[in-house]
Amino acid sequence: MSRNLSAVIIFCMTISLCTGCYRDTTEQNFQKPVFINDVDNPGLPISSELGYNTFGAYYNSKIWVSSKNQNNISSDAEFIVGTFNDSTVIHFKGNDYTNQPLEIDFLITKNVIVSDDDLVIFGKRSFNLKGDSVKIRIGSTVINAQSGSINFSSVRSLILDKKKMGTIISGTFEMTGILNGNKVELENGRFDLLVPSMPHFYNYIGQW
Numbered sequence: 677m678s679r680n681l682s683a684v685i686i687f688c689m690t691i692s693l694c695t696g697c698y699r700d701t702t703e704q705n706f707q708k709p710v711f712i713n714d715v716d717n718p719g720l721p722i723s724s725e726l727g728y729n730t731f732g733a734y735y736n737s738k739i740w741v742s743s744k745n746q747n748n749i750s751s752d753a754e755f756i757v758g759t760f761n762d763s764t765v766i767h768f769k770g771n772d773y774t775n776q777p778l779e780i781d782f783l784i785t786k787n788v789i790v791s792d793d794d795l796v797i798f799g800k801r802s803f804n805l806k807g808d809s810v811k812i813r814i815g816s817t818v819i820n821a822q823s824g825s826i827n828f829s830s831v832r833s834l835i836l837d838k839k840k841m842g843t844i845i846s847g848t849f850e851m852t853g854i855l856n857g858n859k860v861e862l863e864n865g866r867f868d869l870l871v872p873s874m875p876h877f878y879n880y881i882g883q884w
Contacts, residue, residue, distance in 0.1 A: 709742055723866045725830040727844040731755065731768050733865030738773035740780075757795070757845070757871045764789050764798075768867070780862075782826055782849070783811040792843040792871045799831040805851050814855055824851030824862070834870060842872040 710728040714720045719739040721730035732741035742755075754769035763785045772778045785808065787797060803810045805824035812819050826849040834841045849865035 711742075717864050720864060721866065721868070723846075723848065724868045725832075725844065725846040726868065727834055727842070727846075727870035728868045729755070729870055731865075731867035731869070732770065733849065734861075734863040735772060735778065736861055737863070740770055740772045740778050742768070742770045755867075755869055757789075757792075757869070759789060762786055762788055766867075779813075779815055781813040783813070784826075785809055785811070792873050793833075795831050795843045795845055795871060798828040798845065800828065802827040805849075805853075812851065812853065814860065817855060819853045819855045819860065821851050821853040824853070825849065840873050842870045845869050845871060 709730050710726075711730055712722045712724070712728070714722045717734070720732045720734070720741060721728065724730075730742050732739070734740070754767075756765070756767040758765050758767070760783060763783050764787045766782045766784075767779065768781070769777060769779045784798075784803060789795060789797070803826050805812060805821040805826065810821075810826065812821055826847065828845060828847040830844065830846045832844055834844050846868040847866070849862060849867070851860075851862040851865075853860050
């Protein structure tokens with residue numbers, strides 16, 4: 677059985693279990709990560725477009741990931757999609773291979789969103805990380821990217837029982853850059869996030 681078929685089966689099982697729950701429980705279930713190990717990139721979640729709420733990459737050839745995996749690395753996975761001035765920020769917080777928290781932010785300039793519906797502006801788009809269109813921060817330090825990109829492979833609504841649960845954004849990223857005088861690499865990065873519907877959108881708090 678292929679990995680993609682297995683992923684679809686697991687997702688359908690999740691929907692079947694949730695449809696019998698109270699609405700609040702259903703919504704909470706859709707916020708929980710579904711980690712399926714990528715056998716071609718051990719320790720990372722598979723590249724998917726089903727709203728599994730997972731992300732990860734090889735950070736300087738070591739695992740950085742959103743949730744528990746086969747190596748028993750676990751974290752309080754956190755992502756925030758929000759706004760900062762005239763820009764959109766995607767914030768990832770996971771654990772590195774030493775089980776220490778590691779935060780990475782992508783700030784995509786001159787793309788304004790006020791609700792999850794507006795995320796459609798990123799559908800099938802790719803952004804070059806070298807230049808002024810995207811800024812990257814690791815921890816509290818803004819870094820200079822020498823190469824790389826963030827690519828949105830899918831942006832779509834998730835509807836359950838005729839109610840919109842949110843917007844799924846999925847894609848990949850990679851980068852080489854300089855952090856505090858040292859070379860840093862992100863390889864085989866991937867994300868598959870369900871951004872919940874809400875009356876208003878997050879305002880990103882922080883400085884750039």
